[in-house]
Amino acid sequence: PPMSTYITAVVAGPYHLVESSWSRGDLTVDLGVLCRASLAQYLDADAIVEITEQGLDFFAEHFGYPYPWGKYDQVFVPEYNLGAMENPGCVTFTESYVFRGAATAAQYQGRANTILHEMAHMWFGDLVTMKWWDDLWLKESFADYMGSLVSAEATEFTDAWVAFANRRKAWAYLQDQLPTTHPVVADIVDLEAAKLNFDGITYAKGASVLKQLVAYVGRDAFFEGARRYFRAHAFGNTTLDDLLTELSATSGRDLTGWARAWLQTTGVSTLTLEPAGSDGFEIVQSDPRPHRLAVGQYDFDESGNLVRRYRIEVDLEQRRTRVDLADAPLTLLNDDDLTYAKIRLDTRSLATVEESLDRITDPLARGLVWSALWNATRDAELLATRYVTMAQRFAPAESNLALLGSVQTNVATAIEHYLPEAARSGYRRAWLDSAWAALHAADPGSGAQLAWARTVAAAAVYDDARAADIRAVLDGAAPPPEGLALDPDLRWSLWLALAATGHADAADLDGELTRDDTGSGRTAHLRALAARPAADVKATAWTAILTDRSLSNEHLDATIAGFRAGGRRDLTARYDTDYFAAIRGVWDERSIEIARRIVVGLFPDTDTVALADGWLDAHPDAPGALRRLVLEQRDHLARDLRAQLVNRP
DSSP: OOOOGGGOOOOOSOEEEEEEEEEETTEEEEEEEEEEGGGGGGOOHHHHHHHHHHHHHHHHHHHOSOOOSSOEEEEEETTOSSSEEOOTTEEEEEGGGSOSSOOOHHHHHHHHHHHHHHHHHTTBTTTEEESSGGGTHHHHHHHHHHHHHHHHHHSSOTTHHHHIIIIIHHHHHHHHTSTTOOOSSOOOOSHHHHHHTSSTIIIIIHHHHHHHHHHHHOHHHHHHHHHHHHHHHTTEEEOHHHHHHHHHHHHOOOOHHHHHHHTSOOOOOEEEEEEOTTSOEEEEESSOOOEEEEEEEEEEOTTSOEEEEEEEEEEEOSSEEEEOOOOOSEEEEEETTOSOOEEOOOHHHHHHHHHHGGGBOOHHHHHHHHHHHHHHHHTTSSOHHHHHHHHHHHGGGOOOHHHHHHHHHHHHHIIIIISOHHHHHHHHHHHHHHHHHHHHHSOTTOHHHHHHHHHHHHHTTTOOTTHHHHHHHHHTSSOOSTTOOOOHHHHHHHHHHHHHTTSOOHHHHHHHHHHTOSHHHHHHHHHHHHHSSOHHHHHHHHHHHHHOTTOOHHHHHHHHHHHHGGGOHHHHGGGHHHHHHHHHHHHHHSOHHHHHHHHHHTOOOOSOSHHHHHHHHHOTTSOHHHHHHHHHHHHHHHHHHHHHHHTOO
């Protein structure tokens, strides 16, 4: 069948292949799952095929257009630039989705989401393709939405919307607050701009907006509109208007105003709850847009759990909207996560969750609270120390591993970016101690135990209080916690911690490479070597990053990560001016993917934005894509510095 040129792929190599098939009615689709031979022992092809069949069943039922590409291979590819790519009938994935050891439920859920995301592209993107990159959302937003929807409704991962609310939307909120944000329907002037538009707006904000659209037009009208869209435009190109025409016809709603408000504007509203006199409340939104959202009120039951006692749906149009609410221990705006907006907790609600966050029984509500706390921390409206303290108290009890992973990552960001440098040492030690205690308290063999083991390794990159204990486990002098499997990836993360804190040398790392002399092991070995805290090591890594054209994608990433490991500004600050002197040449001389990794990965954590501002002022003629990356990194740094001012003792 006709195929868009940008989804042409050639995959070659001595791949290991597992074959299966899927049938529905008269249609049979041959299925293949492939990885390189050295990963074959780790390939859980049966689980991948199961998700694939569940997805094909869902799309066959809801899209009303037979799978159009004959066969369906899924190939896990080494050295991949992307997470995955929807080549028709031959989807390619990063091989990090082939787990070399134990994996958490959140990892399996994330992989299922990606499998279903790419499968949705067989229709949204491959069968019907946007005319130009302005309408990239016509494929990516839909695929992102479908990944969570189908996970929740057709697979074992029924809580997929929890991860979406806490992870995907966090990405969107971050991107939408940058100076380079853009509408979901973007103005793409060249292919470099198109490359950088595969971002949190196009994916996660677009998917969030679609979730709201489905609630607005109705599920049946949405899918009937999609079916008409496929039939009308199969193997053709479309624009926004083509889709809105079909959805307007099936829903009976004129979607022009909706599209203008949500697809053609930028920014994210912040919703707060304020008292309105003595007999009610008002919802105040910072950047008025039309919202349909739910407000939930939670109170303690006889067991001491926080459960929802009252729920009301509200249409917001203006800056202030009065709502009929009584006072309650916890009032949650955007309950059920129906709209796209940051929420703030009112004073009483914040006090409640600060004491009883773990008593919220519904994981989606709990996730929305964690999200609200993190957004307030990023915006320097909640002290980072307060967030870290709540995480130390409540994260060990968090049962949803997607939420747990987000909180663990956020704590590290809060400590390393939002606390002043002088305050970090004590919180690094306290977080490592908390993670160490949670690791040993977790159920043996559980996903939580594995998550805390990884967090210990990540925290130990910055603090060496547990270096002797970690060394004893790696050397076999002490057993790991009961039930914890020391798979190759976990061992390397622990060696990285020892290397970054000066407790492992090149001979130690060479010994571990002998134990795991694989492609993945060589990459981890390179990262750990570059992490050692010595000036000559950093100089060697810096030179390799900028001049060694033989470094593959993964080896370049590993060298950059090692160079930055441990936040050792005493060793890396000397390269700040060299960075800004080099990046224009890097952009001109290297591929866009390699250049992007260097420009983003090496951006210095200085205590001022002056160097970035100086470069931007001196290079007004730099390629737009390069200026965008520098502007974004400068904005992240400025946010860090604002937070550090607020968080000074």
